[in-house]
Amino acid sequence: MSNIDIGIDLGTTTVLIYTKEKGICLKEPSVVAVNTRTGQLLAVGSEAASMLGKTPDKIRAVCPLADGVIADYELCEQMVKYFLKKVSESSMVKPRVAICVPSGITDVESRAVIDAAVVAGARKVYLVEEPVAAAIGAGVDxxxxxxxxxxxxxxxxxxxxxxxxxxxxxxxxxxxAGNRFDEIIIKYVRDNYNVLIGKRTAESIKIGVGSVAPKLEEMEMDFRGRNLMSGLPQKRTIRRSEVREALxxxxxxxxxxxxxxxxxxxxxxxxxxxxxxxxxxxxxxxxxxxxxxxxxxxxxxxxxxxxxEECVAIGTGKLFDFTDEFSDGIVDSILYPHSR
Structure with missing residues (x-):
C-alpha cells in the first residue's frame, strides 16, 4: 500500500472508506461488539450490527460514535484500526488519512478523531468538514x-x-438527522399503536413508506413489534400519511x-x-x-x-487533490506534532 491515501466517512451509523485506486472499498455499520468480562473485541461492522439488541449480558454491541462525534474513544480507535487493516494491502507503509467531521465539531472532539486515527495506524491525518467533502464528492465546482x-x-x-x-x-x-427520524417513528408507533419497535423496524418504515412530499401518494406497510399491554408480538399496519405527520x-x-x-x-x-x-x-x-x-x-x-449516500466518502478521498487550495473547512494534523 505504498503512498496510499485513504478517505474515511466516519459516520454515526455507517463507515465508508474510499481510495483513488478502488473507489468505495468498504461500507459497513459503525458498530463494535466486545466481551464485557475480558474486553476482547468480538466483531466489527456488519457482523457486530447483526448482534444489536440480541446479545447476552457478557457481550456488548454498541455504536462508538454519537451525533457525528466519538462517544467511546477506545472502541472507536479499535474500529478504525480494524477497518484500515481491512482495506490495506500492507501494514508496512502507514497511509495518509482524511476523515470528515461535522461543521460544528469542537477542538476537543477534533483532537479525539485525529488521535484515534493516528493510534489506528495513520501516518498523517486531515479533517475535512462534511459539507466540503460532500460538495467535492457530488462534483460541485x-x-x-x-x-x-x-x-x-x-x-x-x-x-x-x-x-x-x-x-x-x-x-x-x-x-x-437520519437517526432522529428513526427515533421519532419509534415514539409515534409507541404512542399511537401501543407497540414497541426497534431501530431496524423504524428504519424499514422510514425507507418503505416515509415521505415529506407536499403531494402525498398514500401507501401502507405492515410492521411487527411487542404490544406494551399484553407483552406479546403483534402485527400492525401504518400509513404513509402517519409517518409524514411524525417526520x-x-x-x-x-x-x-x-x-x-x-x-x-x-x-x-x-x-x-x-x-x-x-x-x-x-x-x-x-x-x-x-x-x-x-x-x-x-x-x-x-x-x-x-x-x-457516498458523496462524503468520495469527497473525503479526493481531498488530497485539494489540500493546498482550501482556505477553510480543512484541519491539518500538522497542528498536532505527535501525529507526525
Missing part, C-alpha cells in the same frame, strides 16, 4: 467565485454550508437551519444559489419527497446528488 449551498443529512448530524472560492462562507450544523417536525428544523444559513449569506452569493440550486447529500437526504419540500418552502431549486 467550488473553486470559483460562485455560491453553492450543500445540505448534507447523515445519520447523526445535518450540515449546511455555502461554499465559494474553496472556502466555507456560512455554515450550520445540528444534531437532527415533519425534524424536517422543518432542518429547513430552518438552511434558511438561517441563507439569511447570513452575502446577497451576491444568494443570487448564485438561485441559479445553482441546493445540493442534497447523505443517506438522510434520500427521504422521499424532501427535494420537493425544500423547493416549496425555500423557493430555491433542490436536487438529490447521484450516489448521495
Amino acid at each position: 467550488i473553486n470559483r467565485a460562485n455560491g453553492n449551498i450543500i445540505l448534507d443529512i447523515g445519520g447523526g448530524t445535518t450540515d449546511v454550508a455555502v461554499l465559494s472560492l474553496n472556502g466555507i462562507v456560512t455554515k450550520a450544523s445540528l444534531k437532527v 415533519m417536525d425534524p424536517v422543518i428544523q432542518i429547513l430552518q437551519a438552511v434558511r438561517s444559513v441563507i439569511e447570513r449569506t452575502p446577497p451576491e452569493l444568494v443570487g448564485d444559489m438561485i441559479n445553482n440550486g441546493i445540493v442534497l447529500t447523505g443517506g438522510g437526504a434520500k427521504l422521499h419527497g424532501l427535494p420537493e419540500l425544500v423547493r416549496k418552502v425555500l423557493k430555491i431549486e433542490a436536487y438529490l446528488a447521484p450516489n448521495s
Whole structure:
C-alpha cells in the first residue's frame, strides 16, 4: 500500500472508506461488539450490527460514535484500526488519512478523531468538514467565485454550508438527522399503536413508506413489534400519511437551519444559489419527497446528488487533490506534532 491515501466517512451509523485506486472499498455499520468480562473485541461492522439488541449480558454491541462525534474513544480507535487493516494491502507503509467531521465539531472532539486515527495506524491525518467533502464528492465546482449551498443529512448530524472560492462562507450544523427520524417513528408507533419497535423496524418504515412530499401518494406497510399491554408480538399496519405527520417536525428544523444559513449569506452569493440550486447529500437526504419540500418552502431549486449516500466518502478521498487550495473547512494534523 505504498503512498496510499485513504478517505474515511466516519459516520454515526455507517463507515465508508474510499481510495483513488478502488473507489468505495468498504461500507459497513459503525458498530463494535466486545466481551464485557475480558474486553476482547468480538466483531466489527456488519457482523457486530447483526448482534444489536440480541446479545447476552457478557457481550456488548454498541455504536462508538454519537451525533457525528466519538462517544467511546477506545472502541472507536479499535474500529478504525480494524477497518484500515481491512482495506490495506500492507501494514508496512502507514497511509495518509482524511476523515470528515461535522461543521460544528469542537477542538476537543477534533483532537479525539485525529488521535484515534493516528493510534489506528495513520501516518498523517486531515479533517475535512462534511459539507466540503460532500460538495467535492457530488462534483460541485467550488473553486470559483460562485455560491453553492450543500445540505448534507447523515445519520447523526445535518450540515449546511455555502461554499465559494474553496472556502466555507456560512455554515450550520445540528444534531437532527437520519437517526432522529428513526427515533421519532419509534415514539409515534409507541404512542399511537401501543407497540414497541426497534431501530431496524423504524428504519424499514422510514425507507418503505416515509415521505415529506407536499403531494402525498398514500401507501401502507405492515410492521411487527411487542404490544406494551399484553407483552406479546403483534402485527400492525401504518400509513404513509402517519409517518409524514411524525417526520415533519425534524424536517422543518432542518429547513430552518438552511434558511438561517441563507439569511447570513452575502446577497451576491444568494443570487448564485438561485441559479445553482441546493445540493442534497447523505443517506438522510434520500427521504422521499424532501427535494420537493425544500423547493416549496425555500423557493430555491433542490436536487438529490447521484450516489448521495457516498458523496462524503468520495469527497473525503479526493481531498488530497485539494489540500493546498482550501482556505477553510480543512484541519491539518500538522497542528498536532505527535501525529507526525
